[in-house]
Amino acid sequence: MSARDARNAHVRAMRTPPVVERESSAAVDLGPLSGFIGYRLRRAQLQVLAGFEQALREIGLSPGQLSVLVVISRNPGLTQSDVCTALGIQRANFTPLLHALEATGLATRQVLPADRRSNTLQLTALGRDVLVRALALHERLERRITDCLGGGGRAQLAELLRKLEAL
Amino acid sequence: MSARDARNAHVRAMRTPPVVERESSAAVDLGPLSGFIGYRLRRAQLQVLAGFEQALREIGLSPGQLSVLVVISRNPGLTQSDVCTALGIQRANFTPLLHALEATGLATRQVLPADRRSNTLQLTALGRDVLVRALALHERLERRITDCLGGGGRAQLAELLRKLEAL
DNA sequence: TATTGTTATACTCTATAACTATA
DNA sequence: TATAGTTATAGAGTATAACAATA
Numbered sequence: 001m002s003a004r005d006a007r008n009a010h011v012r013a014m015r016t017p018p019v020v021e022r023e024s025s026a027a028v029d030l031g032p033l034s035g036f037i038g039y040r041l042r043r044a045q046l047q048v049l050a051g052f053e054q055a056l057r058e059i060g061l062s063p064g065q066l067s068v069l070v071v072i073s074r075n076p077g078l079t080q081s082d083v084c085t086a087l088g089i090q091r092a093n094f095t096p097l098l099h100a101l102e103a104t105g106l107a108t109r110q111v112l113p114a115d116r117r118s119n120t121l122q123l124t125a126l127g128r129d130v131l132v133r134a135l136a137l138h139e140r141l142e143r144r145i146t147d148c149l150g151g152g153g154r155a156q157l158a159e160l161l162r163k164l165e166a167l
Numbered sequence: 168m169s170a171r172d173a174r175n176a177h178v179r180a181m182r183t184p185p186v187v188e189r190e191s192s193a194a195v196d197l198g199p200l201s202g203f204i205g206y207r208l209r210r211a212q213l214q215v216l217a218g219f220e221q222a223l224r225e226i227g228l229s230p231g232q233l234s235v236l237v238v239i240s241r242n243p244g245l246t247q248s249d250v251c252t253a254l255g256i257q258r259a260n261f262t263p264l265l266h267a268l269e270a271t272g273l274a275t276r277q278v279l280p281a282d283r284r285s286n287t288l289q290l291t292a293l294g295r296d297v298l299v300r301a302l303a304l305h306e307r308l309e310r311r312i313t314d315c316l317g318g319g320g321r322a323q324l325a326e327l328l329r330k331l332e333a334l
Numbered sequence: 335t336a337t338t339g340t341t342a343t344a345c346t347c348t349a350t351a352a353c354t355a356t357a
Numbered sequence: 358t359a360t361a362g363t364t365a366t367a368g369a370g371t372a373t374a375a376c377a378a379t380a
Contacts, residue, residue: 028250028253030253037328038219038230039234041208043255043328044208048208063209071200075195075196078195080362092364092365095362095363117355118362145331148331153330157204157207163316213348248337257373258338259340282379282380284378286339
């Protein structure tokens with residue numbers, strides 16, 4: 001070790017990776033993977049999901065729960081199956097999700113008299129209140145995304161993703 | 168099945184849903200959800216994932232496995248940790264994934280003499296062969312995506328998603 | 335002490351089959 | 358027979374903690 005190296009030991013300690021390296025940590029060639037839309041989607045989605053959990057932490061709603069509250073709010077009286085097909089959720093998976101919303105007092109089920117197999121869904125007063133607050137918190141995330149992509153980029157992305165759903 | 172049923176089977180199959188409806192099935196208002204990037208990402212990613220499974224069915228590689236094969240192929244001699252950080256996989260989750268690739272004879276581990284804690288990774292001859300076939304099959308998916316978005320749209324999407332990873 | 339790979343574990347999301355009650 | 362909601366269950370994918378071997 002040279003004198004210069006010794007003098008800078010504290011700097012070296014803070015420096016992220018060790019100096020002596022094999023092929024690692026510098027540049028790993030992802031090859032064709034860089035161009036895979038599926039790969040880019042996965043990475044981006046994990047990032048946005050982390051942003052969602054951070055933004056809504058104080059309320060503690062999952063993305064699925066928020067989406068259900070929004071749909072019930074805009075379409076009062078829909079049945080569980082209606083909401084499921086609208087959001088692409090399996091009926092079997094919807095039951096526990098909905099029961100969580102009921103347990104926390106955000107939504108209620110009501111048997112539909114015309115077809116007693118069906119339950120229509122409504123928001124409680126608390127549910128409407130929590131939804132408003134959740135949407136406000138979610139706005140922060142969308143603002144971060146807009147800052148990251150630019151306003152035009154964000155609109156482009158939304159449109160491209162919407163098209164991709166028809167794949 | 169009766170004779171009449173059999174005769175009209177094709178008609179019954181084509182018949183759209185029942186005529187009398189409540190609010191359902193027509194237009195559910197998604198409200199602000201339509202503009203949520205996270206929501207659009209989720210739906211699009213599920214769609215592309217389904218396309219991936221369909222395209223690679225005959226080979227039976229998962230997206231994660233394919234990504235690992237690509238990275239090993241382009242960077243022979245990387246350690247497990249190197250691959251993990253490059254692909255954003257937890258080391259703990261990488262172990263079973265890699266062992267599956269070993270068990271099917273696609274990849275091998277080799278203790279690194281300079282640091283006997285580390286394993287370097289290599290593709291077998293079979294692994295290289297399967298990778299080539301998998302990439303060819305995957306091309307079909309990417310072509311479907313290009314058909315769906317247009318060439319320019321596809322490039323735009325990849326770039327926007329890449330930016331989003333830095334959120 | 336720190337790091338590599340491993341095990342064990344848990345939680346979420348998604349998927350399928352089978353049940354009930356209603357129609 | 359068919360449908361709405363439910364239950365049970367299984368499989369990915371992701372996350373953390375703790376351990377043995379090695380540095």
